Amino acid sequence: MADRRPQRPSALRAQGAFQAAASSEDEGMEGRQTRSTRRVMRVDLSKLDTQSLLRYRKVHKLGDTPATATKEDLIPSVTRHFAQQVxxxxxxxxxxxxxxxxxxxxxxxxxxxxxxxxxxxxxxxxxxxxxxxxxxxxxQVPQLQQMPANHLKGGVIKQQRR
Structure with a gap:
């Protein structure tokens, strides 16, 4: 280890930022029990259209929003439910x-x-x-499967010589 080259300052800053981001992501996971060893992936559900969000609400029976809710009303409810899935x-x-x-x-x-x-x-x-x-x-014509192979020459089918 003594013969390793020292890290550049920019690499140290990037490593520190990565560790800080990882620790902040893990803070929200304290109360949840998951069998997964990976961190939670962030999904932007606001990119879905209103019909998709309404379908999600209906399939998962989310009663906290009305059926006539707007996209802005549905996003928090759907995001909350999606994040709770283990x-x-x-x-x-x-x-x-x-x-x-x-x-x-x-x-x-x-x-x-x-x-x-x-x-x-x-x-x-x-x-x-x-x-x-x-x-x-x-x-009587012999069976087609048993006929010898033919070739086309001059527009006339002639039997090949063996």
Missing amino acids: VDEEEVLMKFVLAVQKHNKQMRQINAVQQQKAQEQRLAMQQHLQQHLQAGYGR
Whole structure:
């Protein structure tokens, strides 16, 4: 530690200001019990529109403001309620992970159904083409899946040589 370079005065002032801000933020937390180890984030709810604030009031049943309150009346009530919420970060993260897993599972099921429908449509189209070819030529045409690969040359479909 003795060989460390001394800090610049500007760095010391910044560090002091940071510690003072952190201690003032922590003073409001004394009476609250939270399971979170992080400091409370400040949220500016005044940026929300009146309809959002009214919806928040209705969902959380905040009875201290009337339903016809203005934005200026709603902001203190909503801010107070929002600040009182205790969040268990581990639980929130676990629920988020489970929700993502559930969503992924549903998407895999939807994709499987869509792939099955696409396969059925391909088979139906092949059967339709097979019937159309048989009707046009009046003879049995080999299954389309079993036909050798063709290539287009000069506008005429010719079988590839093996």
